[in-house]
């Protein structure tokens with residue numbers, strides 16, 4: 371292995387929405403930040419995976435609950451135009467006092483290629499060092515702490531030294547390598563084969579397989595149809611290979627069927643990473659659960675809503691982002707510490723941005739997360755636009771769900 375070729379204050383592993391948010395937050399705190407990504411673009415499932423619905427920042431009752439970088443990235447994603455629905459009631463209106471549960475929710479559809487490029491430019495402007503084609507394959511430790519993350523790239527095998535590490539790999543890869551407690555999804559993943567196609571001059575996102583977009587608003591009457599009964603855990607080389615092969619075959623079948631009616635239809639983009647929702651997560655100091663709905667956490671680092679239904683609001687405790695077993699590692703995105711039912715709520719893009727901002731800020735502020743001054747962390751998050759507690763929001767209008 372080559373010598374420790376690179377040092378940074380904060381090493382963000384994974385460049386999906388969680389990693390982008392973490393790197394932004396840490397760089398804005400004046401830290402030297404390196405982001406490593408095994409693909410060659412930013413965005414993870416939200417770009418390479420063609421999942422381009424930025425689910426809601428609001429509770430569906432007229433109140434925005436996720437702020438800060440979660441909102442900044444949503445606005446960035448459509449800064450050159452939305453791909454579909456544009457929630458003007460949120461984006462163009464500063465007067466939110468009259469929004470109710472009857473309003474469209476605060477979410478957008480964006481173009482994946484544009485977002486990947488815009489996010490890259492933003493991170494470079496903030497001074498983040500990007501390392502593409504870098505696969506984190508090992509860690510070295512002293513005692514419980516991570517010293518270096520070892521990466522494989524076209525340059526060979528190198529170690530990157532960091533004071534703190536953010537695991538934004540989606541699969542808790544770094545937590546697993548570092549020996550932190552983790553848990554895997556017992557249900558596995560349904561096959562999804564989302565792809566873009568072009569026909570009759572228009573570009574369409576085909577959400578083949580299960581879609582996370584509630585049918586009530588986005589595809590009236592459409593029920594998800596499983597493409598196969600087989601489930602995929604997403605954590606084994608042969609399993610993910612099979613998943614990609616099955617996805618490709620189902621896209622081919624779909625396109626052949628559609629071309630029988632219109633021979634001009636062609637696929638224009640297929641996912642370059644497996645479309646897995648939940649694989650492995652850290653088993654942190656606290657597992658956030660559905661029972662925590664509307665609960666006030668003293669160590670809240672932001673709030674999220676439930677993309678599937680209107681009403682629920684969850685405060686995200688800092689203790690769900692780390693395990694004391696590896697004190698300089700913090701997790702963000704779809705691998706934070708949650709119960710299995712809660713995982714389905716927390717894995718979506720706005721939640722990944724909320725936990726990313728919190729993780730990146732924490733990683734910039736301390737080297738030992740169990741000992742971190744959470745009040746100081748919260749003060750920085752608030753200065754940067756995050757609202758921490760539900761009781762800081764305006765009261766709900768026409769609320770059907772009681773607290």
Ligand SMILES: Cc1cc2nc3c(=O)[nH]c(=O)nc-3n(C[C@H](O)[C@H](O)[C@H](O)COP(=O)(O)OP(=O)(O)OC[C@H]3O[C@@H](n4cnc5c(N)ncnc54)[C@H](O)[C@@H]3O)c2cc1C
Nearest residue numbers: 384386387388408414415423506540562582645703704719
């Ligand atoms: C079919 C499907 C539909 C979905 N629908 C929606 C939807 O409509 N709206 C919504 O908001 N969410 C949806 N989601 C969920 C959402 O897209 C993801 O959960 C979210 O984007 C995850 O972000 P993340 O940053 O945590 O992880 P990821 O996007 O998975 O990013 C992790 C990044 O880390 C990199 N990485 C992983 N391991 C390593 C390593 N060892 N070394 C270096 N890099 C590594 C990966 O290449 C990747 O770029 C859907 C997911 C799926 C699969």
